[in-house]
Amino acid sequence: MTDNDDARVALAVVSEPGDRVTGTLLAAVGAAETLRLITSETPLPAVVDPVEGGLWRGRLASRLTAASVDRVREHSDRLGLRIITPDAAGWPEGLSDLGVLAPVALWAKGDIGVLSSSLGSRVTIVGARAATGYGEHVATELARDLAELPRVVVSGGAYGIDGAAHRAALATRPGATIAILAGGLDRYYPAGHQELLSRVAESGVVASELPPGAAPTRWRFLQRNRLLAAISASTVVVEAGYRSGSLNTAAHAHALGRPVGAVPGPITSAASAGCHRLLHERIATVITSTTDITNLSEPATPSAATLRPAISVRPPAQTL
Known part of the structure; x- marks a missing residue:
């Protein structure tokens, strides 16, 4: 993983899903700088409301420790989970359309x-x-x-x-x-x-x-x-x-x-x-x-599957 990916993982560990301040800063200054700003006394960029930014810092700073991020990484490895970031292979097309509300990272298991x-x-x-x-x-x-x-x-x-x-x-x-x-x-x-x-x-x-x-x-x-x-x-x-x-x-x-x-x-x-x-x-x-x-x-493509009605006359399928 790159330094940017490492920073995204740390941000995903401490942020709640859909955190608008985190997403706004990611878009404005990147992952590494966003992570640094959590514990820095540097004024936040003007794209973030100062009051919201102060609350954001207080909320995330209490959660951000090297130990907590390391534990998540170790736990992910033990479970065989893949951590995917937007620049990595496997990032689903479409999620970026969420803009600043897009996920910071994804954990995945499977194909x-x-x-x-x-x-x-x-x-x-x-x-x-x-x-x-x-x-x-x-x-x-x-x-x-x-x-x-x-x-x-x-x-x-x-x-x-x-x-x-x-x-x-x-x-x-x-x-x-x-x-x-x-x-x-x-x-x-x-x-x-x-x-x-x-x-x-x-x-x-x-x-x-x-x-x-x-x-x-x-x-x-x-x-x-x-x-x-x-x-x-x-x-x-x-x-x-x-x-x-x-x-x-x-x-x-x-x-x-x-x-x-x-x-x-x-x-x-x-x-x-x-x-x-x-x-x-x-x-x-x-x-x-x-x-x-x-x-x-998309335009309809005739096939046996598409021509079959959703509500068929046969009995409901057995639950597996």
Whole structure:
């Protein structure tokens, strides 16, 4: 690693995801100088508000020690994790579109080549944790068909829609999938998906902007959503309540100019109220098939997979 990469790792260890001051300084003066400014008495560049900058220094300085950064590096090595920075091979196309809110670094386990696939080859599928049978069935069908094209299926590793999407991609050849987590990769979350996420790491990749040892929090989940939106050419919400966190992912994608799709459900189902909200507010396009998804970001290409309806007449696939 270069000195710049080392500085980025240290900044990623002490900064919270989406730290605007850290990102602004990185863009203005680079990683090494940003790291130096944490403990320096030098006035911060004018691009940072002095009050915000003072709070930033106080917040990060208390966390920045050589020992803490060394522990993270050692822990990463023991776990077989790759640390990726924007100038390194494997940095996912699309994350830089987040500007000053882009991740400082990524920790990854698995096939790094999946991360470096083209932006257009990736589709993010998200939705409710407390998914209905209908939602899991549709997520399975869509993810399976996308994997057959092939497309890389991206999701957040959670229960419900996320898990159904990952499982379908893993069960398909030549399917590949990416799970982006809101905590360190030393302990996969949720605990009930330890086996599933281990399988994702074997044939795809599990990634996080947080170092090992970092616990998932509400803030980190919300910030993780911006990565789910930026890393793919399009985002599809399969099933979501009216205030679901999946709508936050859709909002990030919409703000980035990425197309958003939503699967409609029964009008009586609270589990689909969020999807209907996205459609009503014209943030999302109706998704009823894999063809609809591929048409979000590119012209349709007729194939057996794209012509298959998302909601098939055959029974829902067995959960793996």
